Amino acid sequence: MTTASDSATAAASGANATERFKSDKLVGVENTPPERVSTLAREVLEAVHETIRKHKVTYDEYNALKAWLISVGEDGEWPLFLDVWVEHVVEEVATEHREGNKGTIEGPYYVPDAPEQGSSGSVPMRENESGTPLTWTGKVTSTNGSALAGAKVELWHADADGFYSQFAPNIPEWNLRASFTTDADGNFEIRTVRPAPYQIPTDGACGKLISAAGWHAWRPAHLHVKVSAPGHELLTAQLYFPGDEHNDDDIASAVKPELMLAPKPAAGGEAIEYGFVLDPA
Numbered sequence: 001m002t003t004a005s006d007s008a009t010a011a012a013s014g015a016n017a018t019e020r021f022k023s024d025k026l027v028g029v030e031n032t033p034p035e036r037v038s039t040l041a042r043e044v045l046e047a048v049h050e051t052i053r054k055h056k057v058t059y060d061e062y063n064a065l066k067a068w069l070i071s072v073g074e075d076g077e078w079p080l081f082l083d084v085w086v087e088h089v090v091e092e093v094a095t096e097h098r099e100g101n102k103g104t105i106e107g108p109y110y111v112p113d114a115p116e117q118g119s120s121g122s123v124p125m126r127e128n129e130s131g132t133p134l135t136w137t138g139k140v141t142s143t144n145g146s147a148l149a150g151a152k153v154e155l156w157h158a159d160a161d162g163f164y165s166q167f168a169p170n171i172p173e174w175n176l177r178a179s180f181t182t183d184a185d186g187n188f189e190i191r192t193v194r195p196a197p198y199q200i201p202t203d204g205a206c207g208k209l210i211s212a213a214g215w216h217a218w219r220p221a222h223l224h225v226k227v228s229a230p231g232h233e234l235l236t237a238q239l240y241f242p243g244d245e246h247n248d249d250d251i252a253s254a255v256k257p258e259l260m261l262a263p264k265p266a267a268g269g270e271a272i273e274y275g276f277v278l279d280p281a
């Protein structure tokens with residue numbers, strides 16, 4: 001997976017994201033009843049038809065769309081396209097019943113089974129990994145306030161250049177990816193470095209749409225997490241840093257005020273305190 005290409009191209013990271021998706025996410029997709037498929041497919045198509053009528057879409061525009069959709073597949077960018085422009089509404093609907101922690105989208109770059117570091121430790125990183133060192137402490141609790149011992153906190157994020165291990169070349173396999181387990185009081189302590197704002201690949205189909213539309217390609221800097229505990233719903237979230245110029249115009253529409261960190265200066269870097277409240281399943 002890490003060797004799909006030696007350069008950080010959209011096609012290389014897209015191919016990795018596509019493979020990752022096929023191996024992890026296809027459980028449970030086969031049992032959608034025909035009536036449900038029919039309703040959803042028909043209404044999506046009707047929305048497309050309505051847009052064509054409303055804007056009197058021309059054959060040149062239709063052919064541009066066709067060429068672009070073909071290139072999304074050729075560049076392996078369906079995971080990126082869907083997670084950037086669609087997933088946030090799926091997440092909203094899937095979690096609207098929750099009383100615990102707000103979550104947000106997973107995005108295309110999660111990898112399961114990252115190295116386990118116990119309740120307190122550092123994420124795997126290179127010697128001299130760039131970025132401000134962060135010490136993050138927090139507690140995992142249930143909505144009734146009880147601490148959750150043995151909860152899993154999986155963390156993954158981009159490096160200070162905005163690249164994710166396993167989706168960009170020449171980065172150690174598990175760089176900036178780790179799994180922590182809360183102690184008897186539900187607490188964890190994580191040491192990592194501050195990620196950089198992230199620009200989605202500009203040389204593929206998604207980048208072409210962005211430049212053709214005059215949009216920008218940026219997400220604010222973020223830490224991805226999955227938090228899980230027996231008898232509780234899995235929480236997928238991202239945490240953000242105040243003052244990032246893209247907090248208000250994230251291309252993936254995934255920022256929420258509840259997910260904003262409040263870093264404080266600390267010896268050798270910054271300290272953050274953020275815990276998670278899980279809903280009983």
Ligand code: MBD
Pocket residue numbers: 080083084105106107108109198200219252254
């Ligand atoms: C990311 O890092 C990300 O988090 C999302 C949602 C989309 C593209 C890249």
Ligand code: FE
Pocket residue numbers: 107109158198222224
């Ligand atoms: Fe991300």
